[in-house]
Amino acid sequence: MIVKETPLKDCYIIEPPVFGDDRGYFSIRHDKYAFAKAFPNHPPFVLHNESFSSYGVLRGLHLQKGDAAQAKLVRCVQGKILDVAVDYRPDSPSFLKHFTIELSGDNHKQLLVPRGFLHGFSVLSDIAIVNYQVDNTYQPETEFGIRYDDPTLNIDWQLPDSAVLLSEKDEKLDFLKL
Numbered sequence: 232m233i234v235k236e237t238p239l240k241d242c243y244i245i246e247p248p249v250f251g252d253d254r255g256y257f258s259i260r261h262d263k264y265a266f267a268k269a270f271p272n273h274p275p276f277v278l279h280n281e282s283f284s285s286y287g288v289l290r291g292l293h294l295q296k297g298d299a300a301q302a303k304l305v306r307c308v309q310g311k312i313l314d315v316a317v318d319y320r321p322d323s324p325s326f327l328k329h330f331t332i333e334l335s336g337d338n339h340k341q342l343l344v345p346r347g348f349l350h351g352f353s354v355l356s357d358i359a360i361v362n363y364q365v366d367n368t369y370q371p372e373t374e375f376g377i378r379y380d381d382p383t384l385n386i387d388w389q390l391p392d393s394a395v396l397l398s399e400k401d402e403k404l405d406f407l408k409l
């Protein structure tokens with residue numbers, strides 16, 4: 232497992248081992264021992280979530296507040312997404328900075344999104360299956376979000392406006408109040 236830094240504090244790209252041959256590939260998606268060696272103080276992952284979406288779907292930007300905060304280890308099993316992490320920790324040197332990365336079934340990359348970050352993704356392929364482990368339970372009463380098209384964040388989601396498909400919940404999110 233290769234761990235690469237991003238410009239955002241505590242946010243990392245993880246490249247798991249992938250062994251390709253004539254049959255296809257074999258990959259180690261998550262090795263809790265290698266992960267613990269790289270991130271010794273990281274809480275264990277407790278939920279393994281998956282979503283299926285079609286082209287244009289944009290989920291985000293979401294987090295759970297306070298003690299319910301979740302770190303997320305995100306990968307795209309099939310298809311291609313633009314994964315987006317926004318540092319929403321006021322005391323961080325990268326506060327309100329964002330990082331985007333293409334995650335796909337072909338590149339096998341994963342993004343470790345720390346606690347206190349907003350997270351979202353847009354679907355760039357016909358369909359995308361996105362799989363993410365989180366290190367805290369789902370607590371809907373603590374959910375918080377910011378509009379994907381917030382002008383301060385100014386994120387390029389690599390989708391034409393006309394293609395963007397949001398949930399009713401995400402439609403109603405507010406812009407940043409600073």
Ligand SMILES: Cc1cn([C@H]2C[C@H](O)[C@@H](COP(=O)(O)OP(=O)(O)O[C@H]3O[C@@H](C)C(=O)[C@@H](O)[C@H]3O)O2)c(=O)[nH]c1=O
Binds near residue numbers: 294352369398
């Ligand atoms: C996120 C989540 C949702 N649900 C349920 C609630 C609801 O009925 C249904 C769909 O929920 P949502 O509309 O919130 O799903 P979604 O918009 O896919 O929310 C997710 O977006 C990505 C970007 C993230 O980072 C995730 O943490 C999560 O916030 O699934 C759970 O039971 N457990 C969970 O952990």
